Amino acid sequence: MQSNYFRNKNPLDLDHIRSVLTRLEDTIIFGLIERAQFAHNHRIYLRGGFPELVNLGFTGSWLEWFLKETESFHAKARRYTSPDEYPFTPPAELPTPVLPSLAFPRLLHPNTVNANPSILAFYTRSIVPRITHDTTLALAASRRATGVTGDAEAEDDGNYGSAATIDVEVLQAISKRVHYGKFVSESKFADDPAAFIPHIRARNTDALAALITKPEVEKRLLQRLRKKAALYAQDFASDGEPLPEGKGKIDVSSVVDLYESYIIPLTKEVEVDYLLQRLDGLSEEDIERLMEPKGLLLSVEDKRS
Numbered sequence: 001m002q003s004n005y006f007r008n009k010n011p012l013d014l015d016h017i018r019s020v021l022t023r024l025e026d027t028i029i030f031g032l033i034e035r036a037q038f039a040h041n042h043r044i045y046l047r048g049g050f051p052e053l054v055n056l057g058f059t060g061s062w063l064e065w066f067l068k069e070t071e072s073f074h075a076k077a078r079r080y081t082s083p084d085e086y087p088f089t090p091p092a093e094l095p096t097p098v099l100p101s102l103a104f105p106r107l108l109h110p111n112t113v114n115a116n117p118s119i120l121a122f123y124t125r126s127i128v129p130r131i132t133h134d135t136t137l138a139l140a141a142s143r144r145a146t147g148v149t150g151d152a153e154a155e156d157d158g159n160y161g162s163a164a165t166i167d168v169e170v171l172q173a174i175s176k177r178v179h180y181g182k183f184v185s186e187s188k189f190a191d192d193p194a195a196f197i198p199h200i201r202a203r204n205t206d207a208l209a210a211l212i213t214k215p216e217v218e219k220r221l222l223q224r225l226r227k228k229a230a231l232y233a234q235d236f237a238s239d240g241e242p243l244p245e246g247k248g249k250i251d252v253s254s255v256v257d258l259y260e261s262y263i264i265p266l267t268k269e270v271e272v273d274y275l276l277q278r279l280d281g282l283s284e285e286d287i288e289r290l291m292e293p294k295g296l297l298l299s300v301e302d303k304r305s
């Protein structure tokens with residue numbers, strides 16, 4: 001559950017951080033493939049969708065209930081003491097860990113950036129309906145062929161537990177990926193603080209966004225993602241031969257769109273929001289020292305650790 005990320009010799013090395021982002025692509029694609037085999041089950045995302053939960057005193061959605069129960073257990077195992085793990089449930093509602101926290105190196109500047117509400121909103125409103133859409137179409141088509149109409153079952157197959165279990169896993173992976181933006185941002189800032197500081201002070205979010213944006217990296221990521229998604233979505237015959245026909249386990253363009261329209265933009269938002277808080281609590285003297293040529297930076301960073 002807790003990552004090996006911090007065991008690296010230099011956890012703020014940008015190539016190393018990007019290798020973590022690349023590995024998370026696999027987790028996210030496989031999670032989406034798993035989720036796509038079930039129907040949309042819209043009911044699990046509605047507040048009050050299950051009177052049974054209301055009877056238990058829980059007023060959120062079925063998915064929020066799954067998040068809270070799962071995260072409560074994981075919190076006891078100190079999952080959320082790790083700097084790259086963010087619960088969807090408000091921390092005040094989670095139990096304290098049964099073990100003391102591990103001693104993580106302090107890599108990030110203290111900050112309050114948390115993108116989980118946005119992740120939950122786009123995942124439930126835009127991603128789930130889209131990746132389960134094909135199932136709906138396929139079932140509707142087969143019904144048309146057999147003369148049976150209506151797509152109620154395609155939209156709701158009753159697999160509420162299975163669907164929500166996978167949703168929790170996908171959400172946690174997307175959350176980790178998006179919040180890694182903080183480490184990316186810290187790495188870029190530490191590399192050249194003087195380039196960032198004037199824009200942070202001027203609250204110039206456009207200039208900060210321009211500094212952290214790497215179009216070539218994004219282009220390669222989307223190319224790689226398309227190839228990976230196509231490969232993982234491939235159906236195979238019983239003898240292991242790839243099946244040329246069929247639409248595969250997931251619609252590849254929805255996976256690419258998820259990254260292009262949501263995951264990358266939100267990661268960049270986290271990067272910029274983190275930078276906006278990067279100088280909070282520092283004295284003028286600290287900031288001046290950060291502006292000095294790089295060799296001198298270490299003394300300020302040493303003071304923080």
Ligand SMILES: O=C(O)C(=O)C[C@]1(C(=O)O)C=C[C@@H](O)C=C1
Nearest residue numbers: 184212213214215217218264267
């Ligand atoms: O790799 C980086 O430099 C990042 O900032 C991460 C990321 C991404 O989300 O994948 C975001 C912005 C950059 O334009 C490129 C990629």
